[in-house]
Amino acid sequence: xYLFGYRxxxxxxxxxxxLLWEILGQMEVSFFLPPLTAIFxxxxxxxxxxxxxxxxxxxxxxxxxxxxxxxxxxxxxxxxMGKNKLLxxxxxxxxxxxxxxxxxxxxxxxxxxxxxxxxxxxITTTLFAIWIIILNSRAGVMQINRSLVDxxxxxxxxxxxxxxxxxxxxxxxxILGGVRIGFIRAVKxxxxxxxxxxxxxxxxxxxxxxxxxxxxxFWAVIIVLFALAFTLxxxxxxLARKVDYYASKRN
Amino acid sequence: MxxxxxxNAVTVKNVYKNYGDVxxxxxxxxxxxxxxxxxxxxxxxxGKTTLLKIIxxxxxxxxxxxxxxxxxxxxxxxxxxxxxxxxxxxxxxxxIRNVAFGLELRGVNKSERESIAxxxxxxxxxxxxxHSFPHELSGGMRQRxxxxxxxxxxxxxxxxxxxxxxxxxxxRRKFQEDLLNLVKNENKTFIFVTHSIEEAVYxxxxxxxxxxxxxxxxxxxxxxxxxxxxxxxxxKDSEYLDTVERIWKSLRSYVE
Numbered sequence: 001x002y003l004f005g006y007r008x009x010x011x012x013x014x015x016x017x018x019l020l021w022e023i024l025g026q027m028e029v030s031f032f033l034p035p036l037t038a039i040f041x042x043x044x045x046x047x048x049x050x051x052x053x054x055x056x057x058x059x060x061x062x063x064x065x066x067x068x069x070x071x072x073x074x075x076x077x078x079x080x081m082g083k084n085k086l087l088x089x090x091x092x093x094x095x096x097x098x099x100x101x102x103x104x105x106x107x108x109x110x111x112x113x114x115x116x117x118x119x120x121x122x123i124t125t126t127l128f129a130i131w132i133i134i135l136n137s138r139a140g141v142m143q144i145n146r147s148l149v150d151x152x153x154x155x156x157x158x159x160x161x162x163x164x165x166x167x168x169x170x171x172x173x174x175i176l177g178g179v180r181i182g183f184i185r186a187v188k189x190x191x192x193x194x195x196x197x198x199x200x201x202x203x204x205x206x207x208x209x210x211x212x213x214x215x216x217x218f219w220a221v222i223i224v225l226f227a228l229a230f231t232l233x234x235x236x237x238x239l240a241r242k243v244d245y246y247a248s249k250r251n
Numbered sequence: 252m253x254x255x256x257x258x259n260a261v262t263v264k265n266v267y268k269n270y271g272d273v274x275x276x277x278x279x280x281x282x283x284x285x286x287x288x289x290x291x292x293x294x295x296x297x298g299k300t301t302l303l304k305i306i307x308x309x310x311x312x313x314x315x316x317x318x319x320x321x322x323x324x325x326x327x328x329x330x331x332x333x334x335x336x337x338x339x340x341x342x343x344x345x346x347i348r349n350v351a352f353g354l355e356l357r358g359v360n361k362s363e364r365e366s367i368a369x370x371x372x373x374x375x376x377x378x379x380x381x382h383s384f385p386h387e388l389s390g391g392m393r394q395r396x397x398x399x400x401x402x403x404x405x406x407x408x409x410x411x412x413x414x415x416x417x418x419x420x421x422x423r424r425k426f427q428e429d430l431l432n433l434v435k436n437e438n439k440t441f442i443f444v445t446h447s448i449e450e451a452v453y454x455x456x457x458x459x460x461x462x463x464x465x466x467x468x469x470x471x472x473x474x475x476x477x478x479x480x481x482x483x484x485x486x487k488d489s490e491y492l493d494t495v496e497r498i499w500k501s502l503r504s505y506v507e
Contacts, residue, residue, distance in 0.1 A: 145337070147339040148339050148341065150304075150333070150335070151333065151339035153309055153327055154331070154332070155352065155353040156328070158356075161356055165356075169343045
């Protein structure tokens with residue numbers, strides 16, 4: 001962005017929105033909108049409180065466990081679907097269904113099945129992230145240059161070799177794209193699950209703060225979550241750009 | 252008969268290939284003499300790449316058999332190496348890993364396969380580019396990598412699918428000269444698919460003219476007199492020019 005010929009650093013528009021927020025907050029337009037400065041000072045108070053650290057730990061743990069399973073199961077499943085027509089026809093309808101299904105509605109069922117603890121939250125997180133990872137890995141494999149596969153076969157590659165040395169790498173740009181979106185969806189998954197189960201992590205904090213109308217606390221937690229999700233997505237974006245150089249030069 | 256098997260590195264016997272109702276190859280038989288370069292030449296759609304892939308074992312024949320050194324084959328093997336039209340290099344791997352990839356798949360250990368690869372990288376004139384990536388190379392250099400990869404597995408039969416069609420004209424001429432030297436110096440059998448009449452006549456010991464609808468070998472031409480001449484005078488040789496003209500006369504009716 002340029003202003004009067006000067007190049008502004010990235011995201012400087014955020015300052016403008018922050019200012020607007022602060023002004024509206026100081027004007028006490030709404031009880032729901034405390035001034036930004038008050039939110040940050042509350043954040044300074046609570047960030048090393050026991051409840052906050054525990055929430056952060058529980059959320060981080062379920063998030064990482066959730067995406068771990070989504071990646072470990074999702075990528076090979078997607079690659080196999082891209083390679084194998086039969087498997088593809090068997091699984092694709094389900095993947096598409098879950099991809100667009102309102103998974104939130106499933107959380108109560110998961111709670112009944114797996115209890116009110118971290119297990120349900122991890123499974124919810126995985127369910128939020130895994131479908132896009134499968135679909136992207138599948139798409140990555142399906143656009144693979146046919147002659148690369150012929151090349152590997154002509155030199156006598158075993159199916160395992162072809163899988164690890166050709167299919168995975170050839171599909172890597174798409175796979176990473178899928179993982180990136182999967183991570184963002186997992187952030188939603190982990191928060192939604194916690195909100196619904198509402199006795200662990202940030203869900204418990206949200207419940208606590210909103211039921212007591214502690215709006216600055218409430219916003220402080222939200223800002224932390226948004227910042228975490230944004231940072232994560234940007235980091236994965238950097239990683240994805242590192243392999244993009246060959247995505248455009250594959251053929 | 253046994254003499255015949257020694258003379259021919261590859262024999263294609265009564266091969267049929269159908270794609271559903273479409274007949275790609277019908278009762279095609281062809282012999283590829285050992286140590287020579289045979290071109291498969293014909294208009295597009297005549298099944299020359301299909302035939303090459305059947306010989307490579309990448310496509311199954313519907314009927315008929317392919318013998319390599321007298322042994323029937325139906326899948327890829329270490330006796331054949333393939334050079335691809337679009338190079339088929341792994342964009343995520345360096346030149347040396349690409350060249351050594353055939354050996355890597357055969358379980359040759361890293362230091363050994365890299366020393367072999369280094370030798371062939373030198374042979375194709377790419378010394379200094381070992382650690383470059385394919386996207387940093389020109390089309391001609393990429394095909395040199397593809398060629399080095401095929402040579403490094405030291406197969407007696409080299410299958411080349413329009414290997415020079417994706418490089419510019421100057422590079423292409425240089426490649427053709429290099430190929431003539433390669434055939435002379437390496438004791439290998441080359442099967443070379445092309446749609447360029449000049450290229451086929453220039454590089455081949457034997458040109459198999461394939462015609463479509465239904466695909467068949469219509470003629471086998473063995474240019475002889477200019478083969479031992481200096482590389483630079485081949486294109487002026489009268490037999491060369493006559494052969495090109497003769498093939499064009501056979502083919503022109505198939506060009507709309």
